[in-house]
Amino acid sequence: MRRPCKVAAALLCLAVLLLLYLLAGSAAPPPAPSAAAPRRPPRLGRSPPRRSPAGGGSASARKPGEQQHPKEPSALQCMHLAVVACGDRLEETLIMLKSAVLFSNRRLCFHIFAEDSLKPEFEKKLKEWPSSYTKKFESNFYPITFSVGNAQEWKKLFKPCAAQRLFLPVILKDVDSLLYVDTDVLFLRPIDDLWHLLREFNSTQLAAMAPEHEIPKIGWYSRFARHPYYGTTGLNSGVMLMNLTRIRSAQFKNSLIPGGLTWEEMLYPLYQKYKNYITWGDQDLLNIIFYFNPECLYVFPCQWNYRPDHCMYGSNCRGAEQDGVSILHGNRGVYHDDKQPTFKALYEVIRDFPFEDNLFQSLYYPLQSKFLDTVHTLCGRIPQVFLKQIEKTMKKVYENRVIVYLGANHRY
Numbered sequence: 001m002r003r004p005c006k007v008a009a010a011l012l013c014l015a016v017l018l019l020l021y022l023l024a025g026s027a028a029p030p031p032a033p034s035a036a037a038p039r040r041p042p043r044l045g046r047s048p049p050r051r052s053p054a055g056g057g058s059a060s061a062r063k064p065g066e067q068q069h070p071k072e073p074s075a076l077q078c079m080h081l082a083v084v085a086c087g088d089r090l091e092e093t094l095i096m097l098k099s100a101v102l103f104s105n106r107r108l109c110f111h112i113f114a115e116d117s118l119k120p121e122f123e124k125k126l127k128e129w130p131s132s133y134t135k136k137f138e139s140n141f142y143p144i145t146f147s148v149g150n151a152q153e154w155k156k157l158f159k160p161c162a163a164q165r166l167f168l169p170v171i172l173k174d175v176d177s178l179l180y181v182d183t184d185v186l187f188l189r190p191i192d193d194l195w196h197l198l199r200e201f202n203s204t205q206l207a208a209m210a211p212e213h214e215i216p217k218i219g220w221y222s223r224f225a226r227h228p229y230y231g232t233t234g235l236n237s238g239v240m241l242m243n244l245t246r247i248r249s250a251q252f253k254n255s256l257i258p259g260g261l262t263w264e265e266m267l268y269p270l271y272q273k274y275k276n277y278i279t280w281g282d283q284d285l286l287n288i289i290f291y292f293n294p295e296c297l298y299v300f301p302c303q304w305n306y307r308p309d310h311c312m313y314g315s316n317c318r319g320a321e322q323d324g325v326s327i328l329h330g331n332r333g334v335y336h337d338d339k340q341p342t343f344k345a346l347y348e349v350i351r352d353f354p355f356e357d358n359l360f361q362s363l364y365y366p367l368q369s370k371f372l373d374t375v376h377t378l379c380g381r382i383p384q385v386f387l388k389q390i391e392k393t394m395k396k397v398y399e400n401r402v403i404v405y406l407g408a409n410h411r412y
Contacts, residue, residue, distance in 0.1 A: 078109035078138070079195045080178045082168055085114045085122075086144065086161035092183040092335065094125055095351045099187040101133050102350070102359075103393050106192050108137040111172060113144060113164050130355045142171065149268035157271075157281040165240070166282050169247040170264050176245045182238040184335060186328040186350060189389045193326070194304060197241060201298050206246035208298035209286070210305035212236045214316045226277040227284060228255075228291035231299075235290065237283040238329045239305040241298075253292045303389075305329050308340045311379035324388025342379040342386060345370035359394045 081100060085093040093112070100108060112122060119141050126139055144161050146154040147170050157163040165180050172178065177198055179191065197208060212234040213219030221234030229235070251260025256269050270285055278284035290297045301319035302310055307329045310317040320326075334340040335347040349367045357363075367387065374380025 077107070079104070079106050079191055080109045080111060080172075080175050081191065082111040082113070082165070082172070082178055082180045083183055084144075084161050084164040085112065085118060085183055086159075087115075089183040090118055090121055090125075091351075094122070095347060096181065096183055096185050096187075097126075097137075098129075098353075098355075099350050100191055101129075101136055102353075102355075103187055103189055103390075104136070104191045106195075108191070110137055110139040111142065111168075111175070111178070112139060113142045113161070115144060115161070133355055145171065147171070148264060149271065153271075159281070163282045165237070166267055166285065167264075169242070169244045172244060173248075176243065178242050178244055180237075180240045180242065181327075182329065182331070184330045184333075185238060186330070186346060187326075188324070188328060188346075188386075189326050189393045194239075194241060194300075197298065197300060198243065201243060204295045205298040206243045206250060206296050207290075208241040208300050209235045209237055210239065210300055210302055213309060214302055214318075218313060221287065224279075225284075225287075227274050227288055229284070229287035230290040230294065230297065234287050235283070235297075235299075236305055236307070236329075237286050238307075238331060239327055240286075241300070250296065252289060252296075254289075255292065303327075307331055308334055308343060308379065311342075311382060311385070312340065312377075314378055315382055315385070317385075320385045321382075324384070324390075324392070325386050326389055328386070340379055341374040341377060342371065342383075345374060346386060359397065364391065364394060 081097075083093055083096065093114075097110060114122060122139075122141065126134070144155065144164055145151075145167070146163070147167055154163040155161060168178060168180060177195075179194065201208070211231065212221055214233070216222040216232045219233040221229045222232060225234065247263050251262065252266055254261055254266055254270065256266070256273065261269075266289070267285070270288060274284070274288060302317035303319040303323055303326045305327055306317060306320055306325040308331070310320065315321060328343065328346055330340075330343045330347060332339070334343040336344075338344070345367060349363055349370060352366075353359075353363045364387075367390075368383070371380060371383040371386070374383075
């Protein structure tokens, strides 16, 4: 009888400690590595040599035994996150970066492409964050530049500066793998979980995106596109995971010449050929590229790029219904109007969350309260879809805190 009593006592002790931790209102992030970040971002995401084929797997073909398998990335290495911000996108971008830092475990390297007028404000705002969070990331700033073609044409394509993402493999030559996101994205779980998908790439895959829609009959591309597009519903490029090393070394099939072209060689001629037929700018060009090179794409499920289209006509993202939304993509400007109040509620709660407050008290509970006012919409009728991952993530944070606390006390 003594052993069950001891187990019950230990469980009771854990419950009391967790309750005390919640009441204390502390939401400090998990301990970050104390070592300084390396000057040059380490190269991540390279697939093992056995997955490095001719046709885009690695910078050059490898012979058996020529190179050792890369070691597992350590906790000190960066997950590289890129974003492009122009015009009035400063606040949106900062809230996106905030959500990334709040929930991620490994260190982050931000690559922020912005107009010159925005850089000082970005630097100022990021320095205002608590040191317990600023030590979790490093930030790098870049001007808006286009290596080929007419810069003014590229800058005006779809939205200001959106085409910059097409040039990331050319500009970030020392970065092996990268996650690009639009400014209107919010992370509801650690970026680490999406970063792990790089290991799932097969020997020909060099980028990953989610479908534009789940149902062809109500999808935009399947109804209106006047150019080639990937699959049956096209791709949404608001969340794009890339192995830049493979992209830089690949020869891409195309509709321009019989042979292959490199990424940089292909961009401007492709734009010139289709510019009178594309509506969504750089996203349409990416659809055309992967239409001709489908073997190069890894398709991840809709919960990694969850948009109003997934619920405003009725719930149609099964992955989110089962596992919850992982990344929220508030396109259509829904963070700033009242058309989709569920999306707006998430944006405002993360925006207003004080960094070092208790996550449950100052983020999760206010979110639940706001959701009560959204039940008149189809998206608002499925709150569990939006809350499941964020609740799971917060529980992990507190479980880790209790384990660390108990371990420290056990030594004494």
